[in-house]
Amino acid sequence: MWHQQELRLAPRSRGFHLISDEVSEALPRLGELQVGLLHLQLLHTSASLTLNENADPDVRHDLDAFLRDRIPGDLPYFRHTMEGPDDMPAHIAASLMGTQVTLAVRHGRLALGTWQGIWLGEHRDQGGARRLIATLNGE
Template sequence: MVKIMEIRLPHYGRGYHLITQELLSRLPQLPENGLLNLFIKHTSAALTINENADPDVRLDFEAFFDRIVPDGAPYFKHIYEGDDDMSAHIKASLLGASLTIPIRGRALDLGTWQGIYLCEFRNGGGARRVTVTIVE
């Protein structure tokens, strides 16, 4: 059995935001076993799984990605929506648009220190849409 739905996340400012609990609160009851796929429908934001305990992880993510893909780099041609436009697209491609997480015992089978992050690369990205697919 497959269930598909869309979740609209509210606007988050630029940065790396733990959204695990927000997603879980909006999902139907998970099956005993299966898979959850999350797919963000945007080219300037990404999803990733990483440490959920230390908030410095979020700051370090931002520092690292801003250093390797700076806003307003003089070699970017695609700057139609501003200095953060092309850098956001590259960061989104590096981290990815989808996650697949096992479901075991009606819960996400995440590690102890793992959380789901929305990675928002735009200064004014707005609300984000995520397609959720649950496979039983």
């Protein structure tokens, strides 16, 4: 089976947000797969996707704090500044973190580890709604 659909995520504040349940709930055909893969591709260049700790929100805070420290918005050599001081740092963070993940599907569910969750990294102060392409493949 192949299935592809676009998911729309509501606007979120800058930082990292767990979206595992939102993704699973938006994909009713996920339940049809006994074995397969889900590929998620974020259709933006100033946000990211990653798989990480799903229990302690301090992990999401700390990763955001680390990125803000390493990629500040006031670096004098940035040329791409017309969209605001947070835009170029957001592009860098998205490139470092990545904009796609591929996850195993087992028995109609995402095969995540006990402490794993899908995170959306919002790297803009006001990034707006985000879109994902979700592609399911399996049997």
